[in-house]
Amino acid sequence: MKNPMNYLAQNNEVEIFQHAAENHLPVLIKGPTGCGKTRFVEHMAKKLERPIFTVACHDDLTATDLVGRHLMNKDGTYWQDGPLTRAVREGGICYLDEVVEARKDTTVVLHPLSDHRRVLPIERTGEEIIAHPDFMLVISYNPGYQNVMKGLKPSTRQRFVSMSFDYPSPEREVVIICQESNVDKDTAQKLVTLGGDLRRLKDHDLEESASTRILIYTAMMIKSGLDPKEACSACLAQTLTDESETIAAIERLIQIYF
Amino acid sequence: MEELVGEFWHKLITKRVSTEHSGAKVNLTDLNSQLAPFYRALGGAPGKVIEGASARELKLHRRFLQRVAGTHRRTNIAWQDERSVRLPPMHAIFPDKALNEALYFWLTALAAQLPTIKHWFVDNQHATLDLLKSKPGLASSYYALVDAILPLRPDLDKLEGSKLIREQAIQQALKVPGSVANLPKASGDPDPIFLWLYPEPIHGVSIDADDELDDSDVENQEEQAEQLKGERKEAKRTNDSKETDGLLVFMLESLGTWTEQIELDRPQEEDVDVNAAAAAEDLDIITLSRQRRAQSAKIKFDMDLPAPQNDDLAVGEGHRLPEWDYKRSSMLQDFCLIQPMLADDALPAPVPDRLKMVANQLRNRFSALNFQTNWLRRQTQGTELDLDSCIEKISDPNDQLEKQNFYKARSRNQRDLSCLLLADLSMSTDSALNAHQKVIDVIRDSILLFAEALSGAGDPFAIYGFSSIRNKQVRFNLLKNFSEPYSDAARGRILAVKPGFYTRMGAGIRQSTEVLQTQSTHKRLMLILSDGKPNDIDHYEGRYGVEDTRKAIMEAKRKGIQPFCITIDEGGNEYLPYLFGDNGYAVVSDMTRLPTLLPKLYLNLTGQS
Structure with missing residues (x-):
């Protein structure tokens, strides 16, 4: 990590994570988009002094991408470890972000790693790696997306210590925004209140609520000199919806703060 | 001739005294779609709707000409109750359109800030002060409104005595909110303050039982009061429990020994004025009778089945399904008779012209899924x-x-997904949504557009509707089954959908589960389009209905089917998590958006695997 990783705990998540790490247990983090899941894992990796291997899962991600594959050079073929195998071998946190997006066969690889066996069998090479004591598996997903095609099987869920994240309380969010964007406290306060208003619109007018991340982006734009109204309009109103009427309503909201 | 002169005079004199700027008129209906999210974002109750308020009578001092013209007797002011925020249907107070618009947004913000008014004069000032402090952007528009409204208020030089003192206090309160603690007394009502909210009309619908007999059923009454939807008039209850129009319920053979008297207010249809709406417009207070509402609601009238020749074709004898009785915690085997129905007289029909464009767009968009x-x-x-x-x-x-x-x-891409849409076609969908549409119309459009979208996507799908009359006939209307191609015949059936009877949801879900089980796809999705809680005319209501529905959903889940509920019931958040789980349902608050939302929801639900 180049810059020091700031993280403001919302609850007792740091303690839970530490206990899970001590006991070699895998962790499942759920929460809405942009609430600080990734930041938290990165923070913990630093705190526990373990390397972190982050994989952003997508719908074409297969077990091979995690475990590794054969590659070719002038001498012939050689085996290349995937991020998961590296973490298992060298010790470190393997963080699978948005794990439900990945193909179903990936979860099968995770099963022997996430119970008492802590082994990773590699079919291609016939190897069976016993996990390094510092190896830790962390997965995250967003339960808010109501998608019937995606979801974790109960048998997978049952292998994890789970914690749920949400957007930080207004006071904390102000601190976070100030810290991340160096914007003045007054502006941060306004942004947080505006964010709170927008979050009330979830389920009624917006598909997704305004995340802490998007509020920070807004603050950064303001800090670098963009007119606050325009920053809010570009980062919040236009980002959160395509419905012109809802955009108009959000613009009105922005006007009452800035 | 007389009429002509009269009309001319009316136009002349009303124009002469009119204080409106019709050029800068802003209509509530144009802004409503922005005001509603604005209101909710500022913390207003999500269930409340914003609607037009009818003019209220204030005891105002009118100028001579205004009195001659007969105008300015009633004024459009803003107020709210538990159900809705009432804003004037249009604003034309200011010559500047932007100001008239700003006034709407100001009133909406104030309504979110001030849900109940205890002391009109003080509360409005406090709420204003709070808003100005917390939302600095509102302050500038507020002061602009104050600057514009002060010249429209009575001239201080022309007032005297107590009225002068009162007007001074009001203007001071507007200029510096929170600075005046009491409203000095004077005769008549002060000139309307358009920047403030007014309390509910004093003759509001009271919920207290003024009738000792039905105090057992207060809840029921509250429901009744809530059901006076679309009622925008002030309503005043009168007690007419005098036995003038009571209905004697008796058996013919025991004539003379009356067994029970039920006081029912029977509407006298022959007296209904054709122009009732116009008449209502002119009335200030509509008098409603409220006696024995709870009692009368208890007498349920079974809706008769239509004559066979007018009814849909019953397919087969039907078959029996179990039902869950939570009190005995056991399944009542073969309790409900499911009757599949087919609208055989519905003629094949194309997509109606008004929906053609959206339908095409949806089909194109969804066919992209197919080519993935x-x-x-x-x-x-x-x-x-x-x-x-x-x-x-x-x-x-x-x-x-x-x-x-x-x-x-x-x-x-093989999506390997089949979907069954189960639409609630109970009588409650027959209620009016707005001036042009009933709930059923929107449901019909929604089903049709949904079908168009899915036919584009190429996922196998079926559409059924259901309604019930006790357990003896649960009607399961076939609109499109899995095996038939989606054609004009199916469209015709969807367009001919009629609201039916009651909502025995458990049986509908069990039957759909059986239908879905015939599909061999990997994922099976059951979408339930509902407009309220499960209920039927017998004991199938309240907890019984909810428990049976829950049981049916759990069975479906166990059989590998994923149920998802889309409801238009604002109160859905109360019972749906229990039935479908936190992420198993969606509440659509703006019914008119349902036709476009439904395909979108399907897209979100199924995405790509």
Whole structure:
């Protein structure tokens, strides 16, 4: 990590994570988009002094991408470890972000790693790696997306210590925004209140609520000199919806703060 | 001639005294779609609607000409109750359109800030002060409104005595909110303050039982009061429990020994004025009778089945389904008779013109799903080399030579998903949504557009509707089944959908589960389109209905079917998590958006796998 990783705990998540790490247990983090899941894992990796291997899962991600594959050079073929195998071998946190997006066969690889066996069998090479004591598996997903095609099987869920994240309380969010964007406290306060208003619109007018991340982006734009109204309009109103009427309503909201 | 002169005079004199700027008029209906999210964002109750308020009478001092013209007797002011925020249907107070608009947003913000008014004069000032402090952007528009409204208020130089003192206090309160603690007394009502909210009309619908007999059923009454939807007039209850129009319920053979008297207010249809709406407009207070509402509601009238020749065709004898009785915690085997129905007289019909464009757009958009391709690896034939497979071949000394699967090929994505849409067609969908549409109309459009979208996507789908009359007939209307192609015949059936009877949801879900089980796809989705809690005319209501529905949903889940509920019931958040789980339902608050939302929801739900 180049810059020091700031993280403001919302609850007792740091303690839970530490206990899970001590006991070699895998962790499942759920929460809405942009609430600080990734930041938290990165923070913990630093705190526990373990390397972190982050994989952003997508719908074409297969077990091979995690475990590794054969590659070719002038001498012939050689085996290349995937991020998961590296973490298992060298010790470190393997963080699978948005794990439900990945193909179903990936979860099968995770099963022997996430119970008492802590082994990773590699079919291609016939190897069976016993996990390094510092190896830790962390997965995250967003339960808010109501998608019937995606979801974790109960048998997978049952292998994890789970914690749920949400957007930080207004006071904390102000601190976070100030810290991340160096914007003045007054502006941060306004942004947080505006964010709170927008979050009330979830389920009624917006598909997704305004995340802490998007509020920070807004603050950064303001800090670098963009007119606050325009920053809010570009980062919040236009980002959160395509419905012109809802955009108009959000613009009105922005006007009452800035 | 007299009429002509009269009309001319009316126009002249009303124009002469009119204080409106019709050029800068802003209508509530144009802004409503912005005001509603604005209101909710500022913390207003999500269930409340914003609607037009009818003019209220204030005891105002009118100028001579205004009195001659007969105008300015009633004024459009803003107020709210538990159900809705009432804003004037249009604003034309200011010559500047932007100001008239700003006034709407100001009142909406104030309504969110001030849900109940205890002391009109003080509360409005406090709420204003709070808003100005917390929302600095509102302050500038507020002061602009104050600057514009002060010249429209009575001239201080022309007032005297107590009225002068009162007007001074009001103007001071507007200029510096929170600075005046009391409203000095004076005769008449002060001139309307358009920047403030007014309390509910004093003669509001009271919920207290003024009738000792039905105090047992206060809850029921509250429901009744709530059901006076669309009622925008002030309503005043009168007690007419005098036995003038009581209905004697008796058996013919025991004439003379009356057994029970039920006081029912029977509407006298022959007296209904054709122009009732116009008449209501002119009335200030509509008098409603409220006695024995609870009692009368208890007498349920079974809706008669239509004559067979007018009814849909019953397919087969129907078959029996169990029902869950939570009190005995046991299944009542073969309790409900499911009767599949087919609208055989519905003629094939194309998509109606008004929906054609949206339907085409949806079909195109969804057909993109169909063409989503992905690579099939390790194929014996294909367009490109599969490098992984080649390398494996080289690196694995034990590999058999005959496996020549070095290619990858593009293939159409198999979504492997089937979907059944189950629509609630109970009588409650027959209620009016707005001036032009009933709930059923919107549901019909929604089903049709949904079908168009899915036919584009190529996922197998079926559409059924259901309604019930006790357990003896649960009507299961076939609109499109899985095996038939989606054609004009199915469209015709969807367009001919009629609201039916009650909502025995458990039976509908169980039957749909059976239908879905015939599908061999990997994922099976059951979408339930509902407009309220399960209920039927017998004991199937309240907890019984909810428990049975829950049981049916759990059974469906156990059979590998994923149920999802889309409801237009604002109160859905109370009972739906229990039925479908936190992420198993969606509440659509703006009914008119349902037709476009439903396909979108399906897209979100199924995405790509």
